[in-house]
Amino acid sequence: MPIFEYKCNExxxxxxxxxxxxxxxxxxxxxxxxxxxxxxxxFSASVQSSSGGGGLPCGQGDCSSGGFT
Ligand SMILES: [Zn+2]
Structure with a gap:
């Protein structure tokens, strides 16, 4: 059963x-x-961060600085 957090705007x-x-x-x-x-x-926020950080190791500028040519 999904439980969501809500905030009242009033x-x-x-x-x-x-x-x-x-x-x-x-x-x-x-x-x-x-x-x-x-x-x-x-819960959903932690899942997003864990899956997004497991990609290619481009965080150090290797992919954008022309190292692949
Ligand atoms: Zn209220």
């Missing part, structure tokens, strides 16, 4: 919500406002 309340495919009706538990925005979870 009162600034941050809360977690279980989402079952339809996440367009998330309302703030405090002020009942529907003006909420989904925040990127820590």
């Amino acid at each position: 009162c600034g309340k941050e809360f977690e919500e279980l989402v079952f495919g339809n996440d367009s009706q998330i309302k703030c538990p405090d002020c009942k406002s529907s003006k909420t925005s989904k925040m990127l979870s820590v």
Whole structure:
């Protein structure tokens, strides 16, 4: 079951919500406002950074400085 973090744009309340495919009706538990925005979870952010850093070793300028010619 996916749990997403949301933040209320009305009162600034941050809360977690279980989402079952339809996440367009998330309302703030405090002020009942529907003006909420989904925040990127820590889990997905860590996955992105780990997969992005495993590519070619171009971080030291070897690929862009003409070393491959
Ligand atoms: Zn709120």
